[in-house]
Amino acid sequence: MEKFHTILSSAVPLPIEEVDTDQIIPARFLKATTREGFGDNLFCDWRFHPDGSPKADFVLNNPVYSGQVLVAGRNFGCGSSREHAAWALSGYGFRVVVSSFFADIFRGNALNNGLLPVQVSDSFLHAIFSAIEANPKAMFEVNLENQAFTIISTGQSEHFEISPYKKMCLLNGYDDIDFLLSLKDKVASFEQGHEKVLIQ
Amino acid sequence: MGKTLFDKIWDAHVVTQVEGGADVLYIDRHFIHEVTSPQAFDGLRARQIPVLRPRQTVATADHNVPTRGQHLPISEQLSRFQVEKLTENCTEFGLELYGLGHHYQGIVHVIGPELGITRPGMTIVCGDSHTSTHGAFGCIAFGIGTSEVEQVLATQCVLQKKPRRMRITIDGQLQQGVLSKDIILYIISKLTASGGTGHFVEYAGSAIRSLSMEARMTICNMSIEMGARGGLIAPDETAFDYIRGRAFAPQGEDFEAAVEYWRTLYSDEDAVFDTEHRFRAEDIEPMVTYGTNPGMGIGISQAVPDVPAGSSEQTFQKSLSYMGLHSGEKMAGKPVNYVFIGSCTNSRIEDLRLVAAFVKGKKKADNVYAMVVPGSKQVEAQAKAEGLDLIFQQAGFDFREPGCSACLGMNEDKIPKGEYCVSTSNRNFEGRQGPGARTILASPLTAAATAIAGRIVDVRDTLN
Numbered sequence A: 001m002e003k004f005h006t007i008l009s010s011a012v013p014l015p016i017e018e019v020d021t022d023q024i025i026p027a028r029f030l031k032a033t034t035r036e037g038f039g040d041n042l043f044c045d046w047r048f049h050p051d052g053s054p055k056a057d058f059v060l061n062n063p064v065y066s067g068q069v070l071v072a073g074r075n076f077g078c079g080s081s082r083e084h085a086a087w088a089l090s091g092y093g094f095r096v097v098v099s100s101f102f103a104d105i106f107r108g109n110a111l112n113n114g115l116l117p118v119q120v121s122d123s124f125l126h127a128i129f130s131a132i133e134a135n136p137k138a139m140f141e142v143n144l145e146n147q148a149f150t151i152i153s154t155g156q157s158e159h160f161e162i163s164p165y166k167k168m169c170l171l172n173g174y175d176d177i178d179f180l181l182s183l184k185d186k187v188a189s190f191e192q193g194h195e196k197v198l199i200q
Numbered sequence B: 001m002g003k004t005l006f007d008k009i010w011d012a013h014v015v016t017q018v019e020g021g022a023d024v025l026y027i028d029r030h031f032i033h034e035v036t037s038p039q040a041f042d043g044l045r046a047r048q049i050p051v052l053r054p055r056q057t058v059a060t061a062d063h064n065v066p067t068r069g070q071h072l073p074i075s076e077q078l079s080r081f082q083v084e085k086l087t088e089n090c091t092e093f094g095l096e097l098y099g100l101g102h103h104y105q106g107i108v109h110v111i112g113p114e115l116g117i118t119r120p121g122m123t124i125v126c127g128d129s130h131t132s133t134h135g136a137f138g139c140i141a142f143g144i145g146t147s148e149v150e151q152v153l154a155t156q157c158v159l160q161k162k163p164r165r166m167r168i169t170i171d172g173q174l175q176q177g178v179l180s181k182d183i184i185l186y187i188i189s190k191l192t193a194s195g196g197t198g199h200f201v202e203y204a205g206s207a208i209r210s211l212s213m214e215a216r217m218t219i220c221n222m223s224i225e226m227g228a229r230g231g232l233i234a235p236d237e238t239a240f241d242y243i244r245g246r247a248f249a250p251q252g253e254d255f256e257a258a259v260e261y262w263r264t265l266y267s268d269e270d271a272v273f274d275t276e277h278r279f280r281a282e283d284i285e286p287m288v289t290y291g292t293n294p295g296m297g298i299g300i301s302q303a304v305p306d307v308p309a310g311s312s313e314q315t316f317q318k319s320l321s322y323m324g325l326h327s328g329e330k331m332a333g334k335p336v337n338y339v340f341i342g343s344c345t346n347s348r349i350e351d352l353r354l355v356a357a358f359v360k361g362k363k364k365a366d367n368v369y370a371m372v373v374p375g376s377k378q379v380e381a382q383a384k385a386e387g388l389d390l391i392f393q394q395a396g397f398d399f400r401e402p403g404c405s406a407c408l409g410m411n412e413d414k415i416p417k418g419e420y421c422v423s424t425s426n427r428n429f430e431g432r433q434g435p436g437a438r439t440i441l442a443s444p445l446t447a448a449a450t451a452i453a454g455r456i457v458d459v460r461d462t463l464n
């Protein structure tokens, strides 16, 4: 996994709530057997007409907006557990998703793929949208080390939560498997004392 | 202080804790399917490591498979490739596969319970959010992403932050024509699509206790639709009777010993939940959804509401315009051309029996295409043995072969753009059943009655 450094970027606004993973990447694109290429179909049905031409009114097709940060309404990533949603977002070029609320499985999937979910208060989310509305090129700083998200133009900043373990993983580019593999002996001894009916 | 059922099972599976609060959770059973597993196997190959406990993982092909002509090669190339990849991976890593053509094949959340692989007290994961279904047996079952599938294959563990505990109690007697699907749609409509986030839900109360295992599975299945990690129900005689004698259940003395252990699995009287909700069974009507998430549901006698508190006008209007509906409109009476009876929510033998009993001697409306997709090969065989297939045929319903089918439209089974489909599945997201398709979630009875009438009906009016 790529190490996560501090990011200074403009942001793409998606002020819609309950964005489910079927919208992020529709099921018909889940037939690939690798992690690559999902970015091309990110938000496919919102982004393209059935004939493949771009829908002018969708934010990703508006050249005014760009950046590594996606800002969305509450309960982002609900629905299916498909990790393809995280692959599509990072494949497209996002490194951070900001919302006032994330669905649990999506949050885990994002973290496992070096995509940082930043959960902020409703009022701060509103402030971010306003900053982008005032200036589509408004810049934001995402500092994982300090767990701070800052609106550069106004200087407003909010602290965000992340587990110390996940933070360490992102900063160093480690993944969970390396860690779990190192527990092999512990797992074996756990199995010794485990209720037999459960594993047979 | 006493412990909740959830805590009892979770705590018995913690191998060790990580600084900062995550637990290394041991996984008893792991189910995999063709869509969310290929990248995980690539990961194992890249690290040159085997599957740690191959006997604890079971595979099936369900999401992509055609529901007609399953004896033939899959004609859609990408689907065929993905299903073949699963076969190759299972062979290479020594995993049991109930693939296409196998008499145990079916939707992963239907086959686990019916084979007796799903049992009380277990931890169960699958790269699929509806893994919550298995919780009906009193186990901790939840969906995971592909990176976690790889973790489980490699180490039989996942790293998880322990969720909070929620209890939802439903006491009382259900009205006639109201099914467990209506109970869960009602709960989600009250708590919203994110009301359970961060929680694991225990369903309790006399209305839950009186349900069959199939009906309990329908409820636990949709726990994820209110954002909960999973849902579970304390195992009782109904559960033990269901498991007894199934292909992979413990047999004879082993079974008796297991039951003794399973009887210890309940929430203690003085256990404390982080969140509690109570509902009365009598208040629940047959439910339908009107919007594009499962929280947007109403009783059949009600009208599409105005923007509910807590949602934004923009999101709500976007949803209604996708559905071609407006506030104040009634769902009952709306003409519908498609009916889908299937999915891991409602494709078990009990669902098919209910539908068959209702449509027997009746005919579907001319405007309707109605499909019945059994959840597994075993459900299909049982339905045929009971002559349900003939009843469906005579009623003009299309009885197909098992798979996820129009629940997510990864195979050919899609609903055309702009069409309404009354569906027994679990998600009404935009495009879920095909680009532009408009899904109305309902119980199998409401779906069957809609197919006969050609429009949405209050099934209570057609009973008696």
Ligand code: SF4
Binding pocket: B062, B063, B107, B108, B109, B128, B130, B343, B344, B345, B403, B404, B407, B408, B425, B426
């Ligand atoms: S039936 Fe639908 S919800 Fe269930 S596993 Fe298949 S695709 Fe998922």
